[in-house]
Amino acid sequence: MRELKDLVRPNIWKLSPYSSARDEYSGHDAHVFLDANENPYNQPYNRYPDPLQRELKSVIAKIKGVREQQIFLGNGSDEAIDLVYRCFTRPGIDNVVAIDPTYGMYKVCADINDVEYRPVRLDSNFHMSANKMLAACDIHTKVIWICSPNNPSGNQIDRDEIEKILTSFDGIVVIDEAYSDFSKAKPFRQEIRLNPRLIVLNTMSKAWGCAAIRLGMAFANETIIALFNKVKYPYNINQLTQERALELLRNPYEVEKWVNLLLQERSHMTDAFRMLPICQKVYPTDANFFLARMTDAQSIYDYLIEKGIIVRNRNRVTLCENCLRITIGTKTENGQLLAALRQYE
Numbered sequence: 627m628r629e630l631k632d633l634v635r636p637n638i639w640k641l642s643p644y645s646s647a648r649d650e651y652s653g654h655d656a657h658v659f660l661d662a663n664e665n666p667y668n669q670p671y672n673r674y675p676d677p678l679q680r681e682l683k684s685v686i687a688k689i690k691g692v693r694e695q696q697i698f699l700g701n702g703s704d705e706a707i708d709l710v711y712r713c714f715t716r717p718g719i720d721n722v723v724a725i726d727p728t729y730g731m732y733k734v735c736a737d738i739n740d741v742e743y744r745p746v747r748l749d750s751n752f753h754m755s756a757n758k759m760l761a762a763c764d765i766h767t768k769v770i771w772i773c774s775p776n777n778p779s780g781n782q783i784d785r786d787e788i789e790k791i792l793t794s795f796d797g798i799v800v801i802d803e804a805y806s807d808f809s810k811a812k813p814f815r816q817e818i819r820l821n822p823r824l825i826v827l828n829t830m831s832k833a834w835g836c837a838a839i840r841l842g843m844a845f846a847n848e849t850i851i852a853l854f855n856k857v858k859y860p861y862n863i864n865q866l867t868q869e870r871a872l873e874l875l876r877n878p879y880e881v882e883k884w885v886n887l888l889l890q891e892r893s894h895m896t897d898a899f900r901m902l903p904i905c906q907k908v909y910p911t912d913a914n915f916f917l918a919r920m921t922d923a924q925s926i927y928d929y930l931i932e933k934g935i936i937v938r939n940r941n942r943v944t945l946c947e948n949c950l951r952i953t954i955g956t957k958t959e960n961g962q963l964l965a966a967l968r969q970y971e
């Protein structure tokens with residue numbers, strides 16, 4: 627059984643991080659700041675932001691039911707994804723295993739970091755087999771990537787199969803729950819206390835309606851979060867993002883309203899798609915989008931672009947031949963898509 631220390635890249639385990647001016651005085655009351663070479667004018671944006679985003683984390687901790695020390699905040703989830711590679715995988719030596727198809731950034735970051743990426747095909751209904759995943763692992767497999775609800779298929783990955791991986795695999799397991807706010811399933815972030823090698827990803831970009839401010843989250847055991855904090859850029863979340871996120875997080879009822887509206891619209895849209903002669907199958911979804919198998923995805927996609935309507939063409943993705951991925955929009959936007967598709971011939 628590998629310990630956490632055996633999973634971390636030795637240079638990262640040993641790394642002494644950059645110590646910022648603001649880290650060094652902490653614990654004292656101060657009112658004259660002549661330590662960071664900032665300009666005293668142009669308040670409040672003249673000052674460096676809190677490198678550990680403490681105020682923001684205290685609000686997120688309450689909403690997500692985890693401790694502040696179990697939260698990492700990144701410039702989108704993409705920063706956390708990249709940090710997983712930079713902390714755990716040695717370029718040219720280690721590998722990772724991931725469900726296929728899934729979110730494209732896991733592979734892009736593997737390629738950037740020169741780490742072998744081992745995709746393991748889901749079955750034709752996008753279900754994962756834990757045994758198949760485990761069979762793809764060897765002694766150099768550091769990380770297993772699971773996305774649930776999965777992108778682009780939309781379905782929740784079977785909980786029993788995920789738990790089998792959690793108990794049988796002695797490396798890092800990442801579960802990306804970017805879409806969990808749209809699902810009734812119990813989120814895995816509540817399991818981080820029990821599992822020191824589990825990392826769960828969340829984002830402000832989907833249900834929280836904040837893709838523009840770039841704020842992603844990773845929840846994990848304190849030791850893993852401390853590693854991420856050591857490796858990240860010191861001021862990775864800017865002041866404007868921290869402020870805007872605080873405002874939004876103080877108003878979670880708005881988000882609940884959006885989610886309910888989108889779920890209603892989703893059920894209306896999937897029903898309507900099933901009635902379209904050019905739609906062959908609508909896959910079950912737990913997210914704010916759905917995957918639909920069409921008669922000819924490429925030409926329908928091109929036709930929609932002509933009409934100024936953009937959907938995601940997944941035609942060339944594993945198991946997604948002739949599939950379009952449709953995000954749920956406003957009632958008006960969804961209506962425009964349906965009207966265009968009803969005129970397609």
Ligand SMILES: *Cc1c(COP(=O)(O)O)cnc(C)c1O
Binds near residue numbers: 705729777804829
């Ligand atoms: C959209 C999405 C994200 C969000 O990424 P951000 O960088 O936080 O915007 C993460 N994971 C998956 C699977 C997604 O589909």
